[in-house]
Structure formats: C-alpha cells, structure tokens
Amino acid sequence: MSSELPDQPDDSTAAPAANVERVRVEDEMEQSYIDYAMSVIAGRALPDVRDGLKPVHRRILYAMHSMGVTSGSSHRKSSSVVGETMGDYHPHGDQAIYDTLVNMAQTFTMREPLIDGQGNFGSMDGDPAAAMRYTEARMSPIAEELLEDIEKDTVDFQSNYDDRLEEPEVLPAAYPNLLVNGSTGIAVGMSTKIPPHNLGEVIDATIHLIDNPDCDVEDLIHLEESPGPIKGPDFPTGANIVGRNDIHKAYKTGRGRLTVRAEYEVDREEGRIVISELPYQENKARVVERIAENVNEGKIEGISDLRDESDRDGVRVVVDLKRGANADVVENQLLEHHLESTFGVINLALVDGQPRVLTLKETLAEYVDHRKEVVRRRSQFELDEAQDRAHILEGRLTAVKNADDVIEIVRDADTRDDAKSALRDEYDFSADQADHIVRIQIGSLTSEEVGEIETEYEEVQERIDRLEEILGDQQELLDVIKDELREISEDYGDERRTRIVEDDGEVTHEDLIPEQDCVVVITEDDYIKRMPVEKFEPQGRGGKGIIGADPKEGDRVNEVFRANSHDYLLCFTNQGKVYRLKTYQVPEMSRTARGNHIRNVIEGIDDGEEITAVVDTDAFTEDKCLTMVTRNGYVKRTCTTDFQNIRSTGIIAASLEDGDELVDVEVTDGEQDLAIATAQGMTIRFAETEARQMGRNARGVGAIKLQDDDRVVGLVATSGEDDRALLTVTENGYGKRTLLDEYRQQSRYGKGLIDIKTDGRNGPVTDVKAVEEADHLIIMSESGQIMRIRAADISTVGRNTKGVTIMELEGQDRVASVTVVPDLDDE
Template identity: 40%
Template sequence: MIEDNKNHKDNEEIKEIDSSLNTEDDKSDDSDKIYEVKPTILETVTDNIVPIKIEDEMKVSFLDYSMSVIVSRALPDVRDGLKPVHRRILYTMSELGITSGTSYKKSARIVGDVLGKYHPHGDASVYDSMVRMAQPFSLRYPLIDGHGNFGSIDGDEAAAMRYTEARLSKISNKMIEGIKKNTVNFRPNYDASEMEPEILPARFPNLLVSGVSGIAVGMTTKIPPHNLGEIIETFITFARNPNIDINELIETLPGPDFPTGAIISGKKGINQAYLTGKGTFWIRSKAKIEHLNSGRSRIIFYEIPYEVKKPSIIEKVAFLVKNKKILGIKDIRDESTRHGIRVVFDIKKGFNPEVILNKLYHSTDLQISYSINMLALVKGVPKLMNLKEILTHYLEHQKEINLRALNFDLEKASERLNILSGLKIAIENIDNVITIIKSSSSDQIAQERLAQTYDLNPVQTKAIIDMRLGRLTSLAIEKLISDIESLKIEIDEIKSIIESPEKLIELIITQHKATAEQFSDPRRSEIIAEIIRLNEEDFIPNEKIIISLTQNNYVKRLNLEEYRLQNRGGFGASVSNLYKDDELKSVCITNTHSDLLIISSSAKIFKLRAHQIPDSSKQGKGLPFLNLVQVQKDENISALIPWNQQYNDHWLITVSAFGYIKKTELSEFSYIPKNGKIALKLVEGDYLKSAFIVPASSEINIILASSQGLVNRWPIKLLRNTGRASIGVKGIALEEGHEIVGACYTFGNDFVFNLSKHGYGKKTPVEEYRLTGRATKGLKGLDDEKAGDLIFVGTIGPDQEAIIITKRGFAIRIDLDSVPIISRRTKGVKLIKLKGEDEISFVTLIKKETN
C-alpha cells in the first residue's frame, strides 16, 4: 500500500513537470532551460536486476531443495535411526519431562512445542510422525506410549491431537539416556533461539530395530524392523570382533521381525540385503483351514503382512469373487477384535480350500514382496550400507557417546573430590580454620588467608566458607573420608576405561545386554527358507473324473469310482439331483489335470482345466457353466472334449445338426482367450451337435448317424482341412425333420456301438457299414420302432465300458463285452431299464481299468 502511494506521488511529480513544459511562457522564451525528470520506482528497480538463465537458477534451487529433503526430512541418521522430525519429538518430550514414569500430556501440547522450538513445518506432519511412533502395528517397539485413539491396522486415522495424549515409552528412555552428560553435539534451532541435539545417544541399534521407510529426491530408503534381542546379539558379536567376515555376521541374524507377525520367506534375498544393502523377500499371511461337519470348509487368516490394510484385502477378494476371478468363496467375514486379527472366508461345498488359499496368496496382498534398501545418512551424506557397515557406524557412535559420558563423569567426580579434599583439610585443622575465619574482615580475605595457609584453590576455600557446622560431627567426618575414598576408586575406574579400548567395548556390551534383558521379547514373524510357488494342481490328485452337463448348463464333476460297474439291463443309479424342468444332457470322462475344450451352441470354443469344475456328490445339482466360462446366457453347451498337450498335432472334427462337418488343425486353438474363440461358422438355424479329436491320419474313417437310424461311413481324406471361420461341407444327407445324433471315427477293425433312446443297444462289425461317399444318406443302423430313435453311435474295441445316462439323472456303467454282436438292422438288447417317460440322454465310452 505504501509502495502504491509512493508510485502515485512519483507519477504526480512527472505530471507537474509535463504540465510546466506546456505553459505559454515556456513556449515564448524558455527554450534553453533544462528540466530534470525524476526516475520512477520501476526504473530504479530495473537498474538492480541481474540477468540469469532460468535453467541455471532451476539447477541451483532444485539442488538446494533436494539436499534439504534428503538431509532434513526423508532419510534417517545411521547412528540413531531417526529422521529429524522424530528426533525433535522425542527430545521435546524429554525436555517437557513427559517420560515413561510421568502422566500423559495432550498431543497438541507436544506438537506445539515441537513446531515452536525446532520444526517450522506443518502440524499435520509432526502429529502424523508422532502417531506412527505410538502404533504397535507400525513399530516393533513403539517409542511413544499413546493414550487414546492412535489409529488401527484397518487404516483408521488417529483422533485429532486435541483429544489424544502421549508420553515416552520405556524403551525411549534408552534413546535419550545420557543426553545431559554432553554425549552429543547441539546446534541452534531455525531462529537461533533454542539449542537442539544433532543426534540422540540411542543406546540400541534403532535403525535396524524400528526400521524406516522414506522417499527423498531421487532416492528412497526402506529398512525392515527386527527383533531387539536378535539385533543386540548380532551387535555384540560384531563389537567383540569388528573384523568378523560379513557372511559369518549374517549367520547370527535370522532376519526381519515385523510387528504384525506373518511368515517371511526368501532367506536368500534377506542375506543379499545384509550383504549389499539391497534385497527382496516375501511376506505371507498366516492362515489355517477348518473343515466343518457339513462338508464345507473355511479359511481363517490371523496374521497379515506388514503395512497392509485389512479392509483393502477384503475389498480386493470381494472384487475377485464378484468378477469370477476366484470361485468357491461363499462368504467373507471380518471377525477381528482388539485381541487379534480374524478374517474368515467360507468355502462352498465341492471346492478345494487349499486351491483357493493358493489363489488368494497370488491374487491379493495376503502375500506381498518387500524390497530392502538400506540407505541412511553418514555424516550428512546418504549412503547405501550393508549390515556390517551399519553396525560399524553404530559402534563408533556408542564409543563416542560413552567416552563423552565418561569424561563428563570424570570431570564431575574430580570436581567433587577437589571439594571434599579441601573440606577434609579444614576439618583436620578446624580450630585454626575457625580462628582465621573469625579474624578476617570479609569472606574474600578469609578465602585468601586459607589458601595461603593450607595451599587450597578458590573452589576449596569457597566450600570451606560455605560449610555448615553440622559437618563437624564425628559421623559426618567418617562419611566425608568414605566419600573421598569412593571418588578416588570411581575416578580410577573411569580413567582405566577411557584409556583401554577393550574395557570400553566391554562397557558397551554390558549396557546392551542390560537393554536386551529388559526389552527383548519372542520373535513374531516366522521365517521359512522359500515359499514354494505351487500351482492349483499341486493340491489336487490326478485322478479320473466324470463331468456331467445338464440341459440348463449346470455342470459338476464326480470321481469315476462313483459310477460302479453293473450288469446290463438294470435301472442304474441316481447320479444327479436335477432342478425342475432340467435334464442330463451329456457326460465327459477325463483327468483332473487335463484341459477341457468346451464348445457352445453358437460354435464358440473355450478352454478350462478340468479340476476348475467343482467337485460334487451324486445328489449335488452342480454349478452354472456361466460361472466358469464367459458363455452368453442364451447359449447352450454343445460339447465337452478332453484335451491334452499330446493332441497338439491332432485334428478337431465338428459336426452340426444339419450335417455339416469340418476338420481343423488343433494348433489353431493353442491359444483361446477367456471370452472364447470361434470354432466354426453356422448357417441360420443350425447348431453344433458333436465335436471330437482325431489323430492326423489319412487311414481314419468318419461315421455319422442321423435320427432316422441311418449311418454312413467314409474316408477322412474326403474331408479337407479348413479354417476356423468356415462352415465345412455336408457329411451326410438328411431328410427334412431329421438331424445328426452321433459322430465318431474308426481305423477299420472296430465295432460300431449303437444305442436307442429306449435303452436298446448292440455291437455290429464296422464292415457291415460299407464305405460310401461323403454326403450320402448311409445304411440302416437301427430298424425297429420299439427301440426308438437312434440316440448314440460310437466305435469300440476290446476291453471297453460304457456309461449310459438318462435325462432324469440315472446312470449305469456296463462292460461292453456283455453286449452281443448282432447285425446292423436289429434293435439290440436292453442295456438299461427306464422309469416312466425317461429316455437315454447320452453315452460315454471308457477303457477298462486294469489293476
């Protein structure tokens, strides 16, 4: 405002000069007059501006800012393991007398003193730092004893500083112990009104015990917390032998120890960090699996990784379950209390909890990697250090503060001895001393006469003048003599330690042993050599299974042993509890470790590991296929095909209901995205009826069967390879109203196995179906109205069995050696009895198992 007024005044002066130049008198005869124009403020300032390149100024300013962040904010000192803000908080609380043995004080009072005296930054940064030092889940050994809401492991924020209270914890006494004995250097604060310590004495290796993380400019530090007892043991080993090989030193330290416990894995990475300053390891949540009487199970997590927020884990798992990335979790509950963590995942029946646990570890923060970067300040300079270097600097720090404390004690003891020695002389000559004092006109004259008479120094004479008469009792005299002898012994001991490096080391070791005895506790984090990264199949036995599919696309798997061998002609056994208006559609036999090719009615192909279909029981209804693969709601599953890597050089044969057939190399389906891949093109109204894999051989014959009971057989060489997006060619001629009911292949010496929808079956030599051309009607394979329409055709060899399923969920497993060999025009024999309106739905063929 003042500057604006001044500018205004200058402008007025200029206007006056300008106006004077324009007067009439001036025009007439003042042309030679010289007028002086005062410079403006802007012109004056401009004269003092020094041009500088902006890039040069940015370099200097950014470097200053970087060093300020590195030295004064983000990185800890290697000696006390503290950043400046933490050091100032602890020192302020010590100066205020808020130690472990006193009452709590308001956090706002502490923060205010820190800000006003030492740390001219925001109050939030100070309070946040103070809160973290009070959290038992952040620091292995909290340096502040908080009273009130100081946050939680769930990520809840602490209450405002006006509500909470704090005091130093007991272990913090070790951080400031001896600070009054001139053990550390002090420097002026930001305005030179106070003195603050450059470092704290720190009587234990706080950098390793508490750990630290910080992001500076162009560098970061991340040091995990450790167990106090283990660190002190390692330090003592090093102190006794500073030349110890670093590999031997590393062997004495098991590894980090986190306040939240959990499992640490990766000893190799931990040792690498101790050796070089950098390394990575894994932290895994602790969990247990409970199996319930209902057949269900639950996974319970009771320890989680360090600095991971519990709600974020639960949210992530809920997201994965909702998006079907993880299947089988029925419910998630957080049952944690103030006594510990308990997060429960209820597992659906039929799902393997170990598989789900493995997925949770690999998909969420229930297992994280931790990267160590042991960077700290050494004499104000950031340095990456290994374990031995950190302990070296810490030991030098302990030597220095102990020597300074010993010298301080020596000075005080010497001063005390000097005074007591003078008092002893006075007492021994008390009568003459009293005479000298009484005859002196002043204290000054009395001190001078005493000094001359008994060769005393001013300190001693002053003490004699100030001595009370009570010191002349015999008891006081004895105590005086005893104190002098004790001081002499103390001084000799102090001098011997100062003069002997070995005794100094033993003193440091004794101090640290006492600290360990007082504060060490059992390890919380369990350390294992390595986490074996298991796949799902490592938890699942490789066994034969049968997968069943219903008309409404419900799928389930059972162990093949659930389908027991029976004599032909029986009713079979119930193998599925179907929903209303649903019926069994097909079954597939495979292994739990095999892939399953799934082809929808719209000719899209998907791939799924067989064990991903939940295990079930005979009475289980199954799971919607929509939960496993990304089929559309209006699509049906048309084919389930077992697939192994050994099939890579095979062909995929697809047959549509209208009789179109196509041969495609399986290599075209080596990669199938989650949303599927087109397997063939369909004409309007057509849909996929059958699909199977055949060896890449020209000796194969294709067999197709229609609902009329007609069967044709023709060489596969009549069918050329086509791409995925083609329709294919006609494989069989169909009359109106009829469609394909079965397709298979043969090498020529097999039997053709037919089954009708009323349960009649037979075996016929394949030669009875003579070779024809492609797209012919074929020959009669079933000629009896009582048998019903042909429902299945397949080729079989010796030692084979068939599993026949009905629409109502009954199944029978029979030995095909019991089925007679008869001509193709007969109806066959009854293989299964059907109840009511039940019909045959599907048949699958398997090789006999040999013991």
C-alpha cells in the first residue's frame, strides 16, 4: 500500500481565503461561549429593568398592539397571536411563545395580568392550558399602559430578525412593571427571581424617590420607626411573609430568602384546619398529594381526612383531625413540610444591556431615568407636532384675512405649482403653508371658520408653551411623571393580598413533638428508645410488670430514666464523658421494640461507653454544681457553668483512674448533704462542702471506704429539713423506704452505716432514690420487664432491714434500674 499522501488541490484553482487568522482553540471556545451566554442573557432570559419584560413578552405585546388586539377589541385566537409574534418578531418555537402568553394571562402567576384570556389557561393544580387553537386572548387594560405613546418616538426601535420590520427595544412602561409583576428566569451562569409587588405601593415609592432622590432604601420600605410605602412583596395568591428582616435584606442587597406561609385557620371546636391561601407558585394538587402521602406513611399523625374543596372563588383545603389529636402538633407538622416555602430573591435585571443585581432604590431609580427619557422624547415629539400645526394655522389665518387676493392669485395661476409659487412670493408663505392653502375649500373661508381657526391657534400656542415648560424645567417633567403615575394607581391599584406577619421563630423539629413525660431505656449493648409514661398503668407492689423492652439475645437493660420530651439532657457515661441531648431525639418506639443503637442518636459515643447518669439542664443555675460519684468511691463537684458549651462529640466530665467508672450525678446547691450507697448495702452521709469544687478534668476525692468487692451504686442529695425517704432497691426485686433523717451526718471518707441487708434473698443493691409518698416509680428488669408502682406502696422501715418484695422476677432476671416520676393523675 502506498504511503504517499493524496494529491493536494492545485493552489492556482482553489478559491483563496479572504483572511486567515490563527487562534488558540481554547481562546475561540471561550469567546464563543461568552458570546452565546450574553445572547441568552440579553436576548431571552433576563428582563430589562426599564419595562420589566423579557424580549418574548415585549414582542407578544407589540404584536398584539400592531394587530389591534387591545382591551377594547374582541378576543383573538391565541394561535393567531402566536403566529404573528413568531412570524414577525420572535423566531423561536410556537409552544414557547404560547407558554409565555399563558403565563401573562394567569391571575395566580401575574400580580397584574397583561393578557385577558378566554378559555382554559391552566390552574393552580398544575393543569396545563388548552391548546392555542382553543383559547383566545387580548391585551388587558394595564398592558396598554406599557405601550402608551409608543408611536410618539418615546423609545428606540431596531430591525426585526429578517430586517423586514422594526420592533421596540423597550416599551415606554407607564408604571414600574418589573417590581409590580416580578420576573423569573435562568440564564447562563446566573438567574433572576424578582417577587411581584402591590402596584399602589410601588408607585408611592417611585413618587417618594422622585421627591427625595437622596433617600435611603430604608425610606422606601415599611419599618416600625419609618412607615415607608413598600411593605414587602405582594403575591397574587396572597399568603403570608414571615418576618421583616429578610424583606429588608433583600431590598438593601438585591438578594434574600423570604419565608412564605400559607393562610389557614385552626378550628379546634370542629377539629379541623382549613387552608385558604397557599405560598406563591405552589402546586395545590401536589401539596394535597404530599400531605396525603405523609399521612399514609405515618410521618404526620392526627389527620383523619383530607379534602380539596377549592373552586374558582379561591383555595379551600380542609384537613380533618382525629378525635383527641393535638391540633398544634399537626399544624406545626404541616408548616414544616407543606405550608411554608422559601422564595429566594435575586433582583437581577439588564441595565444598559448588562446584568446587574439591584437594590430596591436602584431598581426604582433606573425606572425613573427611563420614564424621564420617555416623557422628554414624547414632549419633544408633541412639541414638534404642535409647532408644525401652529405654522399651518398661521398661514391659514393670513390667507383667510386676505381671502379675495388669495382667491384671485390662485384663479390667475395656470397650474397648482404656479399658484403655490405666487402665494409664497406674495405673502412669504412656506412650502407647507402654500400647499395647505391651495388645497383648502372655499367653504372654509367663512367668518365662523375663521373664529374656529383662531381658537385652535390659541390652544396650540398654549400647548406649545406647556411643552416648552416641561422640556425646559426638570421639575415640571418630574411632576408630569408623578401625575401620570398617580392616575395609573387610581385606575388600577388595589389592596394588598399578602400579609406580613411577625417572625414567631422558625418551626423546628421540637415544635412538632408534643410535650410529654417519657421513659428512656438503654441496654448494655447500647440500644436506646423512649416511651410515654402513660403507657404504664400503676400496679400493686410485687407484680411482674409488663414488657417494656425486648433486648436481643445476650443483651440486657442497663439504665432507665424519666424525662420530658422537650428537656435538654446531659448524658454522663461510665467513662467520664458527657453528651448533650434533647429527649425527643431519642426515637419513640413501642414497648416491645428493641430500640436504635445509641451511636445513631449521640454522635461520637465510643464502643464500651454506657450512659450511667442523666441530668436535666432545666435545674441548672450558675450557683449550682454537678456532683459526681464513681464506682470506686470518689466524689467531685464541678460548677454547672463548666458544662454550658458541650460539643456534639461530647466533653470530659471527670478523669477516672484505671478500672473506675462514673456511676451517678446530682445537681447540688452547696448547702446539701450527699448520701452515697454501695452494692453491699452501706450508706454514708456527709456535707457536700467536704468535697471542694474542682474542674472537669479532676478525679475527685474519697467519699467512702469500700469493703472488698464492694462498689458505689448511687448518690442522693438531701438537706437537714428533707422529709423524703431513701428508697433502696436490690437486684432480686426487694426494697424499702427509710427516712433520710435516720442517716446521721458523718465525715467524708468513712465506712458509712448499714442501710439494707444484702443476703441471698435480696442480692446486691441496684439503685437508691430520694422519694416522696406521692411519687411513682418506674422499675425495669434486665430482661425488659417494666412496672410502675406507687412509692407509698413500699413500706417505710428502719435501717439494717431486709425490705419487702417490690417486683416479681423470673429465672435469672435482675432489677436493672429505677426512676422516679410524679403522680401524673394528680397533675
């Protein structure tokens, strides 16, 4: 096979290139992309700050204007309007043009619709409009205000895409349409999202800016200290904007995020929530569908029925509540997931063909500059017309006053041109005057006609004087702009639809959780769950209880405690660390559920760490301490202020020596006694001041001298006037109450006194608590049996006794934990 290159064309016969330029391909791609981006930005996606319209909107309106499809005409088939627009001005797809036409006709999309549509133009449910051959359209009256005076050289024109016709570069825009109707668009590398506003408020702000050009943005918006004209966006669908700060930020910077909340009413007597307005651009049918899905999936509880009763008069979605359902919780769940949305404001528009993010003042200032140019050019156009008319009338008056001579000159001339020439020579007429005089009828030379000409001449002269005044005095021109704006406000202005409500705080997950007392269960293998206290009815002493947890094989319950679902808890572990947790963050599960692993609830907890004590931070004040006791008998006090900032991964609460563990924690006030109990039934009581305050990293000091194989199991804080009893519960389900007064105060680090006999029947002590007779106790066994009994059902006896049966256990089961709850029936 030949390796020679194919014959090259003869240079002498090839057409020579006019110009060859060598460029780097990346440079060419970069420039081409920039050109494309700017074409999209300026030619499709972004509105002009002056009239608030994108090219496609402007071309549709101008095409309808050219067709005479105004508010006073009959409706025209939408396909006809789309065809004219596409054929003459907008060489793009007919569907894209029709979609824009539909958008301008939708009352739920445009604050002031620019198209008066007849037929199906879609709905808030996301239903599409009928095909363009079925719908009809004409301009709305307020749309004509955007085109008013366009024939008076008020704006520049440019050639259309095929140079057959001319189209306006911008419309005169008698009102600030960009703010009134807003705009949404995505360009290359940027996007715009401008909310609609109330026409009257925007016009009032524009007039205020004209009168006070040096004003600040704060002067244009509604503040408590200065009630400016613009309260905030005004959506066509109404609803509520939550908070004013985000509105002010958007107006001052051109960017912001507004929280828009549905309008609804909670009818507690009827047990229902009625939604009457939805956030702007929300699909009503989809909102109802998502609510129904969440109800079926169990994500929203308390709803029995959901109905969409909306009609042409407005939105009405009825949410029926189950009997006994918490209306506040359902309301907050709906708010979090369905009835609130975020409107991201990006006030981006074209200024002199370049995209700019504008503040509220800058947006209005650009419009005022545009309107000044429009009124100036219109006034100049009208002045030229008036001067031309005055010139003709001057010639006509001269001719009338010399009618006999004029008639004779015309009659003696051989041709019309000769007559014109003779008249110009005789009376110094201009060519236009002579041409007009030659064409007038004899009947117009009557005395009555002369009076009408003189009257018209005076009126034209007054008009000329007024126009010259407007053009010669900037303030007069501005007054004209203000008067015209006021007329539009009077003709088209209406009341606000969107309300501004105070920010009552973001709806957090906590708002969706009803406040209730819970029992939190933790196993040795670190599974955790919570259950409402109400699920456990009080039983008599000595019962077996009911299933409160179902640990997996080899696991057993390690800790159970009571907390309110909205409490902040400090969870102390056996390794001396502390984590902060909201009770509702613990998953709520049934009595027979195992629970979730604690690593899914508390970030950073290590393998082998077990929660051994829980403290409610509601009891915290700066003058209090957290008093901690360890398995090996050490005690320490640390100020609560040292636990204000707890990382999500936890912090050190106490340093422990090898083999030691943190057992229990109490909140104390510096004036109490500490009662520390051991597994072998010993208890020591001493003043807490004997253990000085220490930092978090300290180990502590000796609290009690332990016998061989003994260990600390619990801590109780008491005082001299405390009439509570010390409840002691053993592993085998026995226990007793002994008044705290029977435990005399000793010095720290003594052997203590015998509290309970821990023989073969009782077994070691599991836990100690300070209780009142009205308290209830939640007792759980290692196998997951749980029972709730009254403290008063447990006998009060002295120290060094065996106690009574509290809970009947089976097999090798043992009592794992005891927690105290108030008598809920008395609350």
